[in-house]
Amino acid sequence: AQSVAQPEDQVNVAEGNPLTVKCTYSVSGNPYLFWYVQYPNRGLQFLLKYITGDNLVKGSYGFEAEFNKSQTSFHLKKPSALVSDSALYFCAVRDSDNFNKFYFGSGTKLNVKP
Amino acid sequence: NAGVTQTPKFQVLKTGQSMTLQCAQDMNHNSMYWYRQDPGMGLRLIYYSASEGTTDKGEVPNGYNVSRLNKREFSLRLESAAPSQTSVYFCATRTTVFSYEQYFGPGTRLTVT
Numbered sequence: 001a002q003s004v005a006q007p008e009d010q011v012n013v014a015e016g017n018p019l020t021v022k023c024t025y026s027v028s029g030n031p032y033l034f035w036y037v038q039y040p041n042r043g044l045q046f047l048l049k050y051i052t053g054d055n056l057v058k059g060s061y062g063f064e065a066e067f068n069k070s071q072t073s074f075h076l077k078k079p080s081a082l083v084s085d086s087a088l089y090f091c092a093v094r095d096s097d098n099f100n101k102f103y104f105g106s107g108t109k110l111n112v113k114p
Numbered sequence: 115n116a117g118v119t120q121t122p123k124f125q126v127l128k129t130g131q132s133m134t135l136q137c138a139q140d141m142n143h144n145s146m147y148w149y150r151q152d153p154g155m156g157l158r159l160i161y162y163s164a165s166e167g168t169t170d171k172g173e174v175p176n177g178y179n180v181s182r183l184n185k186r187e188f189s190l191r192l193e194s195a196a197p198s199q200t201s202v203y204f205c206a207t208r209t210t211v212f213s214y215e216q217y218f219g220p221g222t223r224l225t226v227t
Contacts, residue, residue: 036218043118092157
């Protein structure tokens with residue numbers, strides 16, 4: 001069965017410091033991986049995806065993610081956090097058997113303090 | 115261009131009541147999805163429609179039914195609401211087989227008492 005895990009319920013970081021939000025995956029075949037962000041009382045917004053190619057993927061709002069096949073990880077990163085980055089972040093993976101289905105992690109709340 | 119819209123935004127039901135959550139999109143996307151979001155559990159897929167005229171079960175379909183009325187609209191029906199269905203419900207769309215990112219509506223917050 002396919003799945004993603006986000007081991008941290010919450011990540012706290014000071015503004016200006018680098019941030020990492022962790023995600024590990026379990027999928028047969030080549031993984032198609034995604035990060036989404038959810039601001040309070042809003043729907044999810046797509047940030048970035050890994051399909052194939054470079055292991056470092058760049059996305060919206062200065063975020064990037066590093067795909068590591070040997071560690072089955074897809075961590076979200078940003079070199080310098082902003083207070084406005086505070087939100088709920090979700091990792092997701094496409095089902096390798098049914099390309100129409102996706103599985104989401106439990107979410108990580110990012111708190112960026114001034 | 116409204117994107118993905120959901121109605122209602124909030125709803126309170128009593129156990130056993132029925133209701134339909136509406137989702138509409140103006141992006142001409144083929145695939146539409148219904149998810150529920152519960153604290154600590156992320157998003158779980160209830161039903162999806164890969165294209166107009168088709169619907170399929172997701173991870174947690176029990177207690178729900180769906181209708182893909184046309185390409186624009188995908189509704190979710192609770193026939194007999196239960197407290198376990200208290201959740202935030204999100205509709206999402208996706209354009210083509212080769213584009214995997216999803217676009218989400220603002221959500222419907224449902225409370226069943």
